[in-house]
Amino acid sequence: MEKNYLKYTCIWAFVVLAGLLLMYFLPGFIIGEHVMRRVDVLSDVRVQTVPSAEADSLLPPPPKVKPVFVDTCRTGMTCIEDYSDSTQRGMAPFYRALDELSQHPRQVxxxxxxxxFIEADILTADLRDMLQSKYGGCGVGFVTITSMTSGFRPTVRHSFGGWQSHSVMDSTFFDRKKQGISGHYFVAHPGAYVELKGQDKYASHLDTCEQASIFFYSKGEVTLSVNVNRNGKQTRTFSSAADLREMKVDGPIGSVRWTVDEADSTLFYGLAMDGKQGIILDNFSLRGSSGLSLRSVPIWMMHEFNEQRPYDLIILQYGLNVATERGRNYDKYIAGMQTILEHLKDAFPQAGFLVVSVGDRDYKAEDGNLRTMPGIKNLVRYQQNLAADNAIAFWNMFEAMGGEGSMADMVHAKPSLANYDYTHINFRGGKHLAGLLYEALVYGKEQYDRRCAYEAE
Known part of the structure; x- marks a missing residue:
C-alpha cells in the first residue's frame, strides 16, 4: 500500500503561505548598498491608500524663476529670427517705438x-503703405536730390534741374569724405531746383504729407527758396555751419519745390516728405552695391544724419551683387559686412537691426533647366550667421519666396511677379514679398507683446 503525501504537501504549502504573509510585518532593511523592501504577496489585491498630504510637505519648494518665454512661429510663415542679446539691438527698439507711438504721437x-532689388521703391513702397495703414503716417520719406529712376518710381513725382550729381558707385571724381548716408552728394548750379509731388495712384498716404525738408552742409552762406503747393515762395538764408543743416516747412503739403538762389561751398544730400507721427520708411537703394560701400560714409556724417533722422529700425538687404554660380566661401564679404554693422551701430546707437537675406536667383544649368544659383543658398546661411554673430535679427527672404526655384515660379506666374533676368522682382512681386515681410513684422510685435506680458507677471 502506497503512502499518501497529499496532506503533507498541503501542510507545507500552508506553512509557506503563512510565512510569506507574516513577512509583510517585517520592516525593510539595507544590506550593503541594496535596499531590501517589504514582502507583500497581496499587493495586487490590496486596496491602495492615498498618500497623506504631509508627504508633499517634505519636498523642496519649486523654483521661483519662471521658465524662459519661448517664441513660436505660425505655420506657413517665415518668421523673423531675433538673435539679440542683452544689448537689445535686434527688433526690440522698433517694437518699443511702436508701443510709444500707441501712447503718444511720435515718428517711428x-x-x-x-x-x-528695391530700386524705384519696389517692395519698400508696399511695405511702407501697409505699415502706415496700420500704425499711421504719411509721405514717401527720404529722396535723393536727383535719381536715375525718378521716372519709374510710382510713389512720388520727382523733377529736378541744374545739379551735379556724385555717387559712391562712380568710377571717377567722387570724394568719399563728402558723401551722405545714401552714398551721394550733390552740387547746385545757380538756380538749381528740385520738386517732389505726392502721388495717390500706387499707394495710399502719399498724396499729401505734413512736413517737407531739404538737407545740406555748407561752409559758406546759402539762400534757399521753397514753394509749397505752388502758392507762394518762402526764402531763407543760412550762414556757414559745421553740422548738417535742415530747412523744413509744415503742411499739408501736396507738392514742394526747392530752389537754390545762392550757394557757396554747399553740398546737398536729399529731401524728405514725412508725417509728424506714425511710420516713416526711407528707401536707400544703390544699384550694383554689395553693401560694403556703407563703411566709406564718414562716421561724423552718419552721426549728423542720426541727429536729423534718428532711426528705430535699420534693414539691410544685399547679396544680388555678391552671389555667384559656384560661390561657396563668403568669409571676406561677411567680414566686411561685420564692419558695416559696427559702423552703423556706432552711428545709430538707438536703432535695432534686421538683416534680410538675398532672395532666390536662378540660372540656366548645363542641361538647359532653370535652377537656383548654388551660391545663393550658401550666402543665405552666411547672412544668417552674420545676424547671429552680431546679436541682431534675421529674415530669410529666400525661404519666404518659396526656396529652390521660386524666382522662376515668380517669373512664370500669371501675371508675372518678376523679370526675365530671373534676378529682379517687379512691382507685383514687390507687393507680394512686402506682404510676407509685413506679416512677419506684425507677428513679431505680437510675440514681443506676449513676452513682455509674461515677464511682467
Whole structure:
C-alpha cells in the first residue's frame, strides 16, 4: 500500500503561505548598498491608500524663476529670427517705438538699405503703405536730390534741374569724405531746383504729407527758396555751419519745390516728405552695391544724419551683387559686412537691426533647366550667421519666396511677379514679398507683446 503525501504537501504549502504573509510585518532593511523592501504577496489585491498630504510637505519648494518665454512661429510663415542679446539691438527698439507711438504721437523711422532689388521703391513702397495703414503716417520719406529712376518710381513725382550729381558707385571724381548716408552728394548750379509731388495712384498716404525738408552742409552762406503747393515762395538764408543743416516747412503739403538762389561751398544730400507721427520708411537703394560701400560714409556724417533722422529700425538687404554660380566661401564679404554693422551701430546707437537675406536667383544649368544659383543658398546661411554673430535679427527672404526655384515660379506666374533676368522682382512681386515681410513684422510685435506680458507677471 502506497503512502499518501497529499496532506503533507498541503501542510507545507500552508506553512509557506503563512510565512510569506507574516513577512509583510517585517520592516525593510539595507544590506550593503541594496535596499531590501517589504514582502507583500497581496499587493495586487490590496486596496491602495492615498498618500497623506504631509508627504508633499517634505519636498523642496519649486523654483521661483519662471521658465524662459519661448517664441513660436505660425505655420506657413517665415518668421523673423531675433538673435539679440542683452544689448537689445535686434527688433526690440522698433517694437518699443511702436508701443510709444500707441501712447503718444511720435515718428517711428525705418531705414531700408539695399541694392537694385528695391530700386524705384519696389517692395519698400508696399511695405511702407501697409505699415502706415496700420500704425499711421504719411509721405514717401527720404529722396535723393536727383535719381536715375525718378521716372519709374510710382510713389512720388520727382523733377529736378541744374545739379551735379556724385555717387559712391562712380568710377571717377567722387570724394568719399563728402558723401551722405545714401552714398551721394550733390552740387547746385545757380538756380538749381528740385520738386517732389505726392502721388495717390500706387499707394495710399502719399498724396499729401505734413512736413517737407531739404538737407545740406555748407561752409559758406546759402539762400534757399521753397514753394509749397505752388502758392507762394518762402526764402531763407543760412550762414556757414559745421553740422548738417535742415530747412523744413509744415503742411499739408501736396507738392514742394526747392530752389537754390545762392550757394557757396554747399553740398546737398536729399529731401524728405514725412508725417509728424506714425511710420516713416526711407528707401536707400544703390544699384550694383554689395553693401560694403556703407563703411566709406564718414562716421561724423552718419552721426549728423542720426541727429536729423534718428532711426528705430535699420534693414539691410544685399547679396544680388555678391552671389555667384559656384560661390561657396563668403568669409571676406561677411567680414566686411561685420564692419558695416559696427559702423552703423556706432552711428545709430538707438536703432535695432534686421538683416534680410538675398532672395532666390536662378540660372540656366548645363542641361538647359532653370535652377537656383548654388551660391545663393550658401550666402543665405552666411547672412544668417552674420545676424547671429552680431546679436541682431534675421529674415530669410529666400525661404519666404518659396526656396529652390521660386524666382522662376515668380517669373512664370500669371501675371508675372518678376523679370526675365530671373534676378529682379517687379512691382507685383514687390507687393507680394512686402506682404510676407509685413506679416512677419506684425507677428513679431505680437510675440514681443506676449513676452513682455509674461515677464511682467
Amino acid at each position: 523711422r525705418i531705414a531700408y538699405f539695399g541694392d537694385s
